[in-house]
Amino acid sequence: MPKALPDWLTPQQFWQAVDEMRAVVGKDWVISEDGPALRSYRDAFSPEEDDTFLPSAVVAPDGVEQIQKILKIANDYRVPLWTISSGKNFAYGGPAPRKAGHVVLDLKRMNRILEVNEEFGYALVEPGVTYFQLYEYIQKKGYKLWIDPAAPGWGSVLGNTLEHGVGYTPYGDHFMMHCGMEVVLADGTVLRTGQGSLPDTQCWQLFQYGFGPVLDGIFSQSNFGVVTKMGMWLMPEPPGYMPFMITYEREEDLHAITEAVRPLKVSMTIPNAAFTVGLLWEASIKTTRAQYGDPKKPLPDSALKKIMSDHKLGMWNFYAALYGPKPMMDNTLKVVRDALGSIPGAKFYFDEDRKGDPSWDYRVKLMRGIPNMTEFNMTNWVGGSGAHVDFSPISPTRGEDAMRQYQMIKTRANEYGFDYLGEFAVGWRDMHHVFSLTFDRADADERRRARELFNVLIDEAAKAGYGEYRTHLAFMDKIAGTYNWNDGALWKLHHRLKDALDPNGILAPGKMGIWPRHMREEEA
Structure with a gap:
């Protein structure tokens, strides 16, 4: 018997619904008994207890027709379904539902790459297709196309896009690069957005808007339908690729970096999703806090300076890349050097300078569309059962705002006993400021302090006019409440x-x- 069920659902109704779902998908694709299989759908990084977000059952359909039948059963019994694509959205909840006792609708079996078109540069995929899978398919076919992966390559292409995830190439705004959806509504109706609503369409993955209102957005970060197919634009392989890194020595350099990078991004002189990365985010990829100080306390300035020296890192480390013919990249690099190299202490690094450095190597791969899992090394930073939840406010690309957010988050993090592990993903006019609140999940006191810190940061960010762009299950209601104009x-x-x-x-x-x-x- 599940540990929790929705208040309105009796055990008899639950088991009847599960039996009917089992008849739809087959006995091997329903999990309903408490045990390791069901508990693999808990949130492994949760700051709460395991059972807080534990599902009552899991059902894994293989196709739209099975989804429609499951939705009918769910409507008949009012069974709440929590849809996941690959369930790898760690730091934001992973595969777990918002409330204990809800049933996970796992779309991992729907993992078909339906089309890759090299001429126009797009793919049409189902929810279970991962970045690794799409990359390997393109490599096997020999197509001259790049994907834009999120940092963990095991994530779902469709799922990350629906959550407004970002990547590292010039196609780094994933939702902006989607084109066309197929959606199953709660009543079983199947619709296609944009040009997909035209029978025998020739342009479903070519033109985003179609005719009439554009509805794609209401199916992202929402619970209005089950997205079963999505088109994604892919970047043509460029004739040249030049990744680079610039280190900066002082905390206060963040202001100057942000001011210098804004015109380079707005003008698309730097074309890709660039990143300004804090020292400890970089260090956590290849070392641990215990190697430099007390494993249970934030590191002092002396330890930070030692890390900088040992690993040739700055307090801030700026990553970006140029793409195109070599003469064009060389000329553009001069503009970048003039702007970002004018900050005192700036040091430029290229592939020949840092090859073999794990922090460099994984970002070089990401900026050229090669998925990997290196960033998960960060969870080793605190030792024990390392986990993290990400606090992700949006900032203007303005030095004053970047410094205000950084100082607010770092001060509060240190106050609650945590290090600042953060980075700014630099878009055209905004930055996604991601603070990775890293803690030992086996330590109940650390979990408590992590929850308290996160709630304080939500309040203080909202008061200063900064809203988060996504969040962990535990904080969805609170953040929704800040969008209260x-x-x-x-x-x-x-x-x-x-x-x-x-x-x-x-x-x-x-x-x-x-x-x-x-x-x-x-x-x-």
Whole structure:
């Protein structure tokens, strides 16, 4: 018997629904008994106890028809389903549902690459397709195309895109690079967005907008439907590639770096998703805190200087790349040197300078579309059962804002006994500031302090006018509550859409703070 079930669902109803789902997908593709298989769907990085987000069952369909049948059963019994693609969204909840007792709808079996078109540079994929899988397929076929992977290569291409994930090449804004979706609504209706709604369409993966309102966005970071196919644009392999890194010695250099990089990004002089990376994020890829100090306390300045010296790192480390014919890259590099090299103490590094350095090597791969798993080394930083949750506010590409966010987060992190492991992913006009709150999950006190710190950061960021772009399950409601302009008009609209499209509230209740009517009434 599951440890938890939704309040409105009796054990008899639950087992009847599970039996009917088993008849749809086969007995091998339903997990309903508490044990290692079911517990593999817990959130391994959760700052809460394991059972806080433990599902009651898992069902894994293989195709749209099976999804439709499962949705009908879920509607009949009002069984809440939490949809996952690969379940690798660690630091934000992994495969776990928002509430204990909900059923995970695992789409990992739907892992077909339906098309890769070299002429136009796109792929059409199902939810279970990973970055590794798509990369290997393209390499095997010999196509001159690059993918844009997230840092963990085992993640879902479709899933990361729906969560507004970012990458490292010029195609680093993943949702911007999607083109066309197939979606199953809660009532089983199947629709295709954009040009896909035209029978015999020739342009589904070529033109994003179609005719009439553009609906793709309402199916990202939401619980309004189950996305079963997605088109993704792929980057043509360029004639040249020049990755580089610049180290900076002082904390306060973040201001000057951000001011210098803004015009380079807005003008697309630097074309890819560049990163300004803090010292300890870089160091955590190849060393541990215990090697430089007390494993349970933030490192002092003396230890930071030792790390900088040992690993040829800066307090800030800027990564970017240039693409194209060599003469063009050489000329562009002169512009970059003039801007970013004018900051005192700046040191440029290229492949011949750092080859074999794990921190350098994995980013060089990512910026040329090669997926890998190196960044997961970060969890070794604190020792024990290393885990992390990511606090991810958006910042303007403005030095004053970057410093304000950095100082706010670092000060609070140190106050609660944590190091600042952070980076700024530099977009065209914004930066995704990702603070990786890394803790020993086996230590109950560290988990408590991590939760308290995260809640403080949400409040302080919102007060300063900074909102997060995604978050862990435990903090979805709180962050949704900060987006409250005009008496929360946006979330009221989200709830109206939820009630219209999913009146029984079966799809991912609580996703991003969007709850079905009957669960909102319970909370009230």
